[in-house]
Amino acid sequence: MNLLAGRDVTWRFMRVWQRNFIVYRRIWKINFLPPILEPLFYLLAFGLGFGSLVGKIVYQGREIQYVAFIAPALLSVNMMYNAFFENTYASFVRMYYQKTFDAIMATPLSLREVILGEIAWGATKSLMATAVMLGVVSAFGLVAYPHGLLILPLSFLAGVAFGAVGMVFTGITPTIDMFNLPVFLFITPMFLFSGTFFPLNDLPTWAQKVAAAFPLTHLVTVTRGLCLGIMSRDYLYGIFYLIVFSLLWIPLALKAMERRLIR
Amino acid sequence: MKDRQPPVIEARHLRKVFGDFTAVDDISFRLHRGECLGLLGPNGAGKTSTIRMVYGFSPMSAGSLRVFGLDVTTRWRSIKARIGVCHQENNLDPDLSVLENLVVFAGYFSIPRKVAKERAEKLLRFMSLDQRQDEKVTNLSGGMMRRLVLARALINEPELLILDEPTTGLDPQSRHQVWEKLDQLRAEGLSILLTTHYMEEASSLCDRLVIIDHGKILVQGKPKELIRQHAGRDVIEVFNPTNKLLRFVESSRLMHDNLPRRLIIYGQENDGIFERLGEHYCAENCIRRMATLEDVFLRLTGRDLRE
Numbered sequence: 079m080n081l082l083a084g085r086d087v088t089w090r091f092m093r094v095w096q097r098n099f100i101v102y103r104r105i106w107k108i109n110f111l112p113p114i115l116e117p118l119f120y121l122l123a124f125g126l127g128f129g130s131l132v133g134k135i136v137y138q139g140r141e142i143q144y145v146a147f148i149a150p151a152l153l154s155v156n157m158m159y160n161a162f163f164e165n166t167y168a169s170f171v172r173m174y175y176q177k178t179f180d181a182i183m184a185t186p187l188s189l190r191e192v193i194l195g196e197i198a199w200g201a202t203k204s205l206m207a208t209a210v211m212l213g214v215v216s217a218f219g220l221v222a223y224p225h226g227l228l229i230l231p232l233s234f235l236a237g238v239a240f241g242a243v244g245m246v247f248t249g250i251t252p253t254i255d256m257f258n259l260p261v262f263l264f265i266t267p268m269f270l271f272s273g274t275f276f277p278l279n280d281l282p283t284w285a286q287k288v289a290a291a292f293p294l295t296h297l298v299t300v301t302r303g304l305c306l307g308i309m310s311r312d313y314l315y316g317i318f319y320l321i322v323f324s325l326l327w328i329p330l331a332l333k334a335m336e337r338r339l340i341r
Numbered sequence: 342m343k344d345r346q347p348p349v350i351e352a353r354h355l356r357k358v359f360g361d362f363t364a365v366d367d368i369s370f371r372l373h374r375g376e377c378l379g380l381l382g383p384n385g386a387g388k389t390s391t392i393r394m395v396y397g398f399s400p401m402s403a404g405s406l407r408v409f410g411l412d413v414t415t416r417w418r419s420i421k422a423r424i425g426v427c428h429q430e431n432n433l434d435p436d437l438s439v440l441e442n443l444v445v446f447a448g449y450f451s452i453p454r455k456v457a458k459e460r461a462e463k464l465l466r467f468m469s470l471d472q473r474q475d476e477k478v479t480n481l482s483g484g485m486m487r488r489l490v491l492a493r494a495l496i497n498e499p500e501l502l503i504l505d506e507p508t509t510g511l512d513p514q515s516r517h518q519v520w521e522k523l524d525q526l527r528a529e530g531l532s533i534l535l536t537t538h539y540m541e542e543a544s545s546l547c548d549r550l551v552i553i554d555h556g557k558i559l560v561q562g563k564p565k566e567l568i569r570q571h572a573g574r575d576v577i578e579v580f581n582p583t584n585k586l587l588r589f590v591e592s593s594r595l596m597h598d599n600l601p602r603r604l605i606i607y608g609q610e611n612d613g614i615f616e617r618l619g620e621h622y623c624a625e626n627c628i629r630r631m632a633t634l635e636d637v638f639l640r641l642t643g644r645d646l647r648e
């Protein structure tokens with residue numbers, strides 16, 4: 079298909095990012111509320127309520143408070159949610175209901191640039207929400223610095239990974255309601271079984287193997303290490319996993335959207 | 342000199358196939374610089390499909406297409422930078438204000454922000470929307486939205502304007518306002534490719550028309566010529582014609598359409614036939630009027646409803 083060949087990806091994709099940023103700026107106060115309130119609710123519930131049941135837990139040979147265990151998981155889940163929901167529901171609304179992509183495609187942008195702009199935007203939302211949440215969690219003394227600062231670039235990478243997956247579903251879902259399916263089948267199981275609320279070594283071996291396939295598992299591991307100030311080679315492996323994962327899903331997202339929109 | 346310049350659009354044997362359905366079937370046409378070309382056809386004729394290939398949105402199944410002398414398949418980015426498109430369905434950005442719609446759109450063309458702002462304000466004045474620049478687009482009336490879409494299509498100062506049904510769904514006032522603006526742009530030398538279901542719009546705005554149906558070109562030519570060729574000069578409509586009249590019309594081989602309860606007779610110049618009809622066959626049930634493009638359209642594409 080010649081229309082797509084050649085120089086069809088340039089920096090112009092940032093124009094799409096810019097459009098979304100302009101809209102976001104308008105309602106930034108509402109956008110900032112969830113990453114402030116959510117960790118507060120969770121830390122309150124799990125720290126005060128649940129934490130007293132659990133007490134301390136042992137992680138990587140260290141004894142830590144339960145809140146210190148789940149705070150990195152909250153950060154990681156926040157990254158996943160922000161990018162995934164941006165590139166599913168929000169992107170779908172722009173594509174299907176608002177016909178924003180159609181309008182942009184009458185300008186010198188290619189469809190690939192539009193989709194990359196959307197994914198870059200989803201990753202940016204993940205980054206911004208993480209910055210806010212990191213502030214809140216740090217106020218509880220749950221983040222070790224300077225390691226903790228690396229969580230910011232990590233949140234962008236995670237945003238690209240989960241955003242690309244979201245974009246694939248946006249490319250193939252017939253209706254907006256059908257997003258329930260990937261949420262139910264992927265997002266929720268990952269939320270629960272990625273070493274988020276309990277350590278994975280409590281699980282049977284087969285379950286640990288399944289969990290090792292989840293991108294969220296690797297993200298949680300790396301984030302937790304950075305929050306606790308533990309440096310380890312394993313984290314490089316996690317980051318490598320997220321990069322490869324992104325490199326696989328971005329082309330899939332582009333393909334799915336081309337099949338859907340170029341006719 | 343003028344002939345040296347390549348045509349703005351040169352479409353040869355264009356085809357567009359969706360699965361086993363052929364929406365555009367071997368269409369060839371040209372649009373010259375400064376010309377307004379109208380694409381007419383019933384619903385589903387293939388107008389939008391043709392237009393979408395021209396601005397590089399939809400890959401063609403076969404044929405060749407040059408815009409500004411450039412090949413659409415390879416030079417789509419430079420071509421798109423020089424055209425303005427007004428889609429059939431409204432796709433203004435509801436998340437942005439009236440002014441932002443223009444400024445953000447200018448961004449897609451990499452127009453510097455300051456220039457974009459100046460152009461946007463000028464265009465809003467041109468379209469009489471300057472009082473509304475900070476409003477949400479969802480608060481605009483249909484006519485205002487259409488004018489805003491038109492303003493947006495002009496933000497990159499295009500050499501070619503592509504308009505897919507620019508006035509569908511507008512009230513007569515708004516429609517006339519849009520026509521006035523388009524006429525002004527045409528006078529400034531802008532080339533325009535337009536589709537419409539309003540024959541009045543086509544005959545007053547367009548220099549040349551292409552009538553298509555089922556993906557094929559039926560006729561093309563200047564509006565006046567098409568009327569003369571396919572509907573004559575004058576038309577008599579007879580309601581509840583008598584059998585005597587019907588026999589007369591048939592025996593004298595007049596161009597006519599015999600519809601239920603209505604007979605339409607198309608007369609040529611100075612054939613004196615209408616005088617005879619008037620004397621011998623007509624009472625109050627006859628109306629004599631000028632032939633219009635609508636007569637041509639209905640004669641060529643038939644009177645059956647499309648799906």
Ligand SMILES: Nc1ncnc2c1ncn2[C@@H]1O[C@H](COP(=O)(O)OP(=O)(O)OP(=O)(O)O)[C@@H](O)[C@H]1O
Pocket residue numbers: 341359362364382383384385386387388389390391429
């Ligand atoms: N993406 C598509 N997939 C399958 N069929 C399509 C697609 N787009 C258009 N068609 C079909 O192609 C035919 C031509 O459609 P097109 O939109 O070009 O018509 P049109 O002349 O613009 O009609 P209208 O006056 O209703 O806008 C129609 O029968 C339509 O159903």
Ligand SMILES: [Mg+2]
Pocket residue numbers: 388389390429505
């Ligand atoms: Mg159409």
